[in-house]
Amino acid sequence: MTTTLQTPAPPGASERSSRSLVDTVFRAREISIAGALVLLVLGTWLTNHRFLSEQGTKDLMLNASILVLLAVGQSVVVITRNIDLSVGSVVGLSAFACGTFVSDTDRNAVLVLLLGMGIGAVCGLVNGFLVSFGRVPALVVTLGTLYIIQGIDHWWAHGEQINASEVPEGVLDLGSGSVIGLPYLSLIAAAVLVAVAYYLRSYRSGRELYAIGSNPDAARLAGVPIRRRVLTAYVLCGTIAGFAGALWLARFGTVVADNAHGWELTVVSAVVVGGVAIVGGVGTVWGAALGAMLLTTIGSALVVLKVDPFWEDAITGALLLAAITADRIVNVRMTRALRKRSARHGHGA
Amino acid sequence: MAMAPEPTGPAAGEAAPIAFEWSRLLRWDVAVGILLVAVFATGAGSTSDFASSSNLSFALNDIAEVGLIALPMTLLVVAGQIDLSVASMLGLASSLVGQLWDAGWTFETIVPVVLVVGVLGGLLNGWLVTSVGLPSLAVTIGTLTLFRGLASVVLGTEAVTQFPATYTDWVREDVPGTFVPYPIALFAVVAVVTAVVLHATGVGRSLYAIGSQEDAAFFAGIRVRRIKLVLFAVSGLFAAFAGIVYTLRYGSARADNGLGLEMVVIASVLLGGVDFNGGRGTLGGAVAGLLLIGILKNLLTLNDVTNEVQVIVTGLLLVLSVLTPRLVESVTTRRQSRALRAGDAPTPPPPSPRPGLSTRTG
Amino acid sequence: MNKSDSVRPPVLALRGVSKSFGAVRALRDVSLELHAGEAHALAGENGAGKSTLIKTLAGVHRPDVGEVLLNGEPVVFHGPKDARDAGIAVIYQEPTLFPDLTIAENIFMGRQPRRSLGRIDHRAVRRTTGELMRRLGVSLDADRLARGLSIADQQIVEIAKALSFDARVLIMDEPTAALTGSEVARLFSVVEALRAEGAAVLFISHRLEEIFSLCQRVTTLRDGRWISSEPVAGLTEDDLVRRMVGRDLDELYPKQQTTIGQVALSVRRLTREGVFRDVSFEVRRGEIVALAGLVGAGRTEVAQAVFGVDRADAGEVRVDGRALPPASPTAAMDAGLALVPEDRRQRGLVMEMSIERNIGLTGLGSLGRGGLVRRALERGRAADWAARLQLKYNRLSDSVEVLSGGNQQKVVLAKWLATKPSVLIVDEPTRGIDVGTKAEVHRALSALAADGLAVLMISSDLPEVLGMADRVLVMHEGLLVAEIPRSEATEESVMAAATGRNTHSGRAA
Ligand SMILES: Nc1ncnc2c1ncn2[C@@H]1O[C@H](COP(=O)(O)OP(=O)(O)OP(=O)(O)O)[C@@H](O)[C@H]1O
Numbered sequence A: 001m002t003t004t005l006q007t008p009a010p011p012g013a014s015e016r017s018s019r020s021l022v023d024t025v026f027r028a029r030e031i032s033i034a035g036a037l038v039l040l041v042l043g044t045w046l047t048n049h050r051f052l053s054e055q056g057t058k059d060l061m062l063n064a065s066i067l068v069l070l071a072v073g074q075s076v077v078v079i080t081r082n083i084d085l086s087v088g089s090v091v092g093l094s095a096f097a098c099g100t101f102v103s104d105t106d107r108n109a110v111l112v113l114l115l116g117m118g119i120g121a122v123c124g125l126v127n128g129f130l131v132s133f134g135r136v137p138a139l140v141v142t143l144g145t146l147y148i149i150q151g152i153d154h155w156w157a158h159g160e161q162i163n164a165s166e167v168p169e170g171v172l173d174l175g176s177g178s179v180i181g182l183p184y185l186s187l188i189a190a191a192v193l194v195a196v197a198y199y200l201r202s203y204r205s206g207r208e209l210y211a212i213g214s215n216p217d218a219a220r221l222a223g224v225p226i227r228r229r230v231l232t233a234y235v236l237c238g239t240i241a242g243f244a245g246a247l248w249l250a251r252f253g254t255v256v257a258d259n260a261h262g263w264e265l266t267v268v269s270a271v272v273v274g275g276v277a278i279v280g281g282v283g284t285v286w287g288a289a290l291g292a293m294l295l296t297t298i299g300s301a302l303v304v305l306k307v308d309p310f311w312e313d314a315i316t317g318a319l320l321l322a323a324i325t326a327d328r329i330v331n332v333r334m335t336r337a338l339r340k341r342s343a344r345h346g347h348g349a
Numbered sequence B: 001m002a003m004a005p006e007p008t009g010p011a012a013g014e015a016a017p018i019a020f021e022w023s024r025l026l027r028w029d030v031a032v033g034i035l036l037v038a039v040f041a042t043g044a045g046s047t048s049d050f051a052s053s054s055n056l057s058f059a060l061n062d063i064a065e066v067g068l069i070a071l072p073m074t075l076l077v078v079a080g081q082i083d084l085s086v087a088s089m090l091g092l093a094s095s096l097v098g099q100l101w102d103a104g105w106t107f108e109t110i111v112p113v114v115l116v117v118g119v120l121g122g123l124l125n126g127w128l129v130t131s132v133g134l135p136s137l138a139v140t141i142g143t144l145t146l147f148r149g150l151a152s153v154v155l156g157t158e159a160v161t162q163f164p165a166t167y168t169d170w171v172r173e174d175v176p177g178t179f180v181p182y183p184i185a186l187f188a189v190v191a192v193v194t195a196v197v198l199h200a201t202g203v204g205r206s207l208y209a210i211g212s213q214e215d216a217a218f219f220a221g222i223r224v225r226r227i228k229l230v231l232f233a234v235s236g237l238f239a240a241f242a243g244i245v246y247t248l249r250y251g252s253a254r255a256d257n258g259l260g261l262e263m264v265v266i267a268s269v270l271l272g273g274v275d276f277n278g279g280r281g282t283l284g285g286a287v288a289g290l291l292l293i294g295i296l297k298n299l300l301t302l303n304d305v306t307n308e309v310q311v312i313v314t315g316l317l318l319v320l321s322v323l324t325p326r327l328v329e330s331v332t333t334r335r336q337s338r339a340l341r342a343g344d345a346p347t348p349p350p351p352s353p354r355p356g357l358s359t360r361t362g
Numbered sequence C: 001m002n003k004s005d006s007v008r009p010p011v012l013a014l015r016g017v018s019k020s021f022g023a024v025r026a027l028r029d030v031s032l033e034l035h036a037g038e039a040h041a042l043a044g045e046n047g048a049g050k051s052t053l054i055k056t057l058a059g060v061h062r063p064d065v066g067e068v069l070l071n072g073e074p075v076v077f078h079g080p081k082d083a084r085d086a087g088i089a090v091i092y093q094e095p096t097l098f099p100d101l102t103i104a105e106n107i108f109m110g111r112q113p114r115r116s117l118g119r120i121d122h123r124a125v126r127r128t129t130g131e132l133m134r135r136l137g138v139s140l141d142a143d144r145l146a147r148g149l150s151i152a153d154q155q156i157v158e159i160a161k162a163l164s165f166d167a168r169v170l171i172m173d174e175p176t177a178a179l180t181g182s183e184v185a186r187l188f189s190v191v192e193a194l195r196a197e198g199a200a201v202l203f204i205s206h207r208l209e210e211i212f213s214l215c216q217r218v219t220t221l222r223d224g225r226w227i228s229s230e231p232v233a234g235l236t237e238d239d240l241v242r243r244m245v246g247r248d249l250d251e252l253y254p255k256q257q258t259t260i261g262q263v264a265l266s267v268r269r270l271t272r273e274g275v276f277r278d279v280s281f282e283v284r285r286g287e288i289v290a291l292a293g294l295v296g297a298g299r300t301e302v303a304q305a306v307f308g309v310d311r312a313d314a315g316e317v318r319v320d321g322r323a324l325p326p327a328s329p330t331a332a333m334d335a336g337l338a339l340v341p342e343d344r345r346q347r348g349l350v351m352e353m354s355i356e357r358n359i360g361l362t363g364l365g366s367l368g369r370g371g372l373v374r375r376a377l378e379r380g381r382a383a384d385w386a387a388r389l390q391l392k393y394n395r396l397s398d399s400v401e402v403l404s405g406g407n408q409q410k411v412v413l414a415k416w417l418a419t420k421p422s423v424l425i426v427d428e429p430t431r432g433i434d435v436g437t438k439a440e441v442h443r444a445l446s447a448l449a450a451d452g453l454a455v456l457m458i459s460s461d462l463p464e465v466l467g468m469a470d471r472v473l474v475m476h477e478g479l480l481v482a483e484i485p486r487s488e489a490t491e492e493s494v495m496a497a498a499t500g501r502n503t504h505s506g507r508a509a
């Protein structure tokens, strides 16, 4: 009774060429950010050579390290179609806790890092538990925990501050030392970045994070343990944030309760600039790390270029917008080119 | 146009009985409303000055700017968008007011100029979102930095303070015979208008459609882009207006006025049950959330609770407000399905079509 | 069927299962047995409870009453994963893909082959995907993202997913709804092979001849109740329809004689770079024009460009003689154009909105004065059209999400018919719709045309095209290659044009 139209054996040609183009389009994000970063660094360096002096380079790397770490952690959460706004508060709390812990002692740096990670993990666990098992919207919950953690931090610190002189040498060394010109801090950030990137790419549970963000219903039908995975993502993000807090202490020595206040938006913008879609399922930690580097480098460049400090924010904002706009336009163009090209290669749409 | 042979009405579709639906109480916005009343009652009972008209007037006026910004924000969030640049726009407006006043302009010219700047800022956001196709969160994080930066370009770290009493009084005084300050009266009027727009007009329906499924809205002929663009412009306008109110209320124009206020705005809107993913929420809920945060803050201050603890309470409130309904819901559904499994499946309710009686507001 | 099969317990069975959603009783005391080496069909109208039954077997729903039996033993599936681990592969009615992941990843999510240290063996994933695609006889690139795949291709990925592990039970909920004839044939041969190896198969389709060609037994559901389970042999299509519908069915293609009037829609030299080129045609009042062609020939894209959701690079669209501004669906609607899109879940409906609001969405200006929406008018409009199209629903305020697939399609139709259009474009209007409703939709289209509506119908269902159309336009690879009047339209002439074997009368490429 019903017959449908018969297709001839579909032509197998034309796929190679359009595929490489597809790859290019979806790598475009990372490439274009890397390009922007290179341009920015080169441009600034041409104007002021001190920008890439030994100290200058080291400063650049140091400035980027903590934000890169936070962006890596945040991406893991954002990929699952969630968000963690509490990272700024977690950094603040962890830095202050670590500061109090080492203040006027000579405790080991490793212990400090572990403490920071522990605090972060607990915060992440709370967030993750609320989001995954409480099934409540991530934005609201983590905005809530942002306030709660920040409140606890302030309440505890009570306006006090911990000075570099109270922090043991070993810890401060971690923040300022380097091997062959590469600061420890940056090496640590790079190691975390590589580890997380590898995990996301090469482990089932890592891929499942993308699946959850891409289509939660389908993930459920595919038997993905959504709650457990989301919980893990939050714990990872929190742990990294706590870790970053400990490094903050190591880097700056001086900590107050207000550390990293308002950083949540900076981190999220780094992640977004880096091409991790806020709706989940898309993006890499590489991109997020590049985004973080771009943001901090803009800041450093403006200082080196002796831009009127009143203009600094305005220029940063404008560049941020320019970066995402340019990227978007390139992407749209390439998709369109792809459409025309694939059509010319044979079968219709 | 005769379609079906016998239009028998819903074949297997029997309407539910007109009974009180307990599930309505579980709705987020209603729960926040109830909580608001409870907090108010507790406050009035336990703290002597709380319910005095002078204190209420003060408490209300303290949420004027957040409230004015929260109204268009609610519409944006329902449409699946967000505007994080509002507090920066407030700061920009404030520094413009200061700078222009310093330069000898009259207030009658300053106000329209500042409002136009607000609209332009909003249009920039809207343009980047609708024409370039960027996600609003990303765009407005960018303009958050940009507008705040421009504010400091305009005014630096200065503060402009001498504003004439005729204007500052306007924002500080109550509508005669009430404890409602003028900005709040204005807020109330705008809130009513916004509620009507959201819940009883085609535009409102479109916002929900855009928020839950933009593609489908577009295919239904809804002017998705135009609506979004207008929303962002309105958001910019109200942020700029809030900047003027803020400046006059504190009698001080500074570039860092309202720093971080966007989080408070978002917190109140979300606390009221507006879904960040769009497509769900009510304006009543948003207003309840706003009042709850405002009143609680006032109550805690009256009871000498420190600022840190207030921050913690706000956070707990946010978490509990979303957690409680879910917990209650999951308990009831579990009980229900256990009952079903035990064998007493509910008998289908008698058919009773009831046109015009909707149980859903969201 | 040989004797020993009936001695062994069924691989998978339901016994006395009931399932309710609120007041909707989707299944009432239903039993079903799936035997190894047997293909079992499940028939029933839209909303009869077929998908619910499948989801119960798949561990998505837990029965309120009754039990699931695996090899004769009662089991409780706590989730889809339990069912999968028990060797049950399911193709759901609505594709459940991850748009941001590649086809290969979609197929193997959570089950990727691994190498040392638990790492995913990406190469093996890709290679196995390639093999699956070859087995299905399609050439989908394993590295392509699932986003943007046509519905047919999505369905193929779903099928590949189900085939990718050696299932003892293969459950398919309308897998063929979006497939072309040759793809269906290939799917069937793969299923046959699996069955020969001893798998049990449960198959749902609204195309009755598929049930007859693939299955040995058929179970019919009506309004959630079990009606019959019997061998297919000895059953006629009419018998089956009677069991499903509960009465004899009227004519499936009730084509009315109409008087053909003025040109209502005229499309001239419409081009969208890389998608379709130089498409010109006219549709007159009272006329049903079918747009036929292979899946991917560019028919949907033409419809979208006509309606203005896609921007055409060149060309002109006129409705009742007035040119439409480019890329404005709003203007197209005002001019009297309506488009029932192909993808109802993404584009046809706002899934989480209520039935009444979905139907009201196309008439927001007309539901009250001064931009206001009056609830009573909104509900009246919805109730009216729900009744006319015999929609099955619980309450008009329920979200369309909970409706059965066919009933969702009716809501989309209602939403557009309520705008009283003068030109109606329908893209695959009866995909996934049961025979009874299909006849109703056809009668509706025919009646609308008789009332002077111009109808442009995109359809891959050839009998539907031949049964309903006054004229058949055929597209091939982005070009309009033939225009065939009703008198000359046959399966052969349409197929020949659609596959580009010859260009019939009319415009040549
Ligand atoms: N999650 C749900 N919540 C509420 N009602 C539901 C839900 N799922 C299904 N239903 C209802 O149960 C009934 C059976 O639906 P089901 O999807 O099983 O039908 P079907 O036989 O698969 O129809 P179709 O052929 O259209 O796919 C319908 O009335 C539907 O509205």
Ligand SMILES: [Mg+2]
Residues within 6 Å of the ligand: C050, C051, C052, C093, C173, C404, C405
């Ligand atoms: Mg179904």
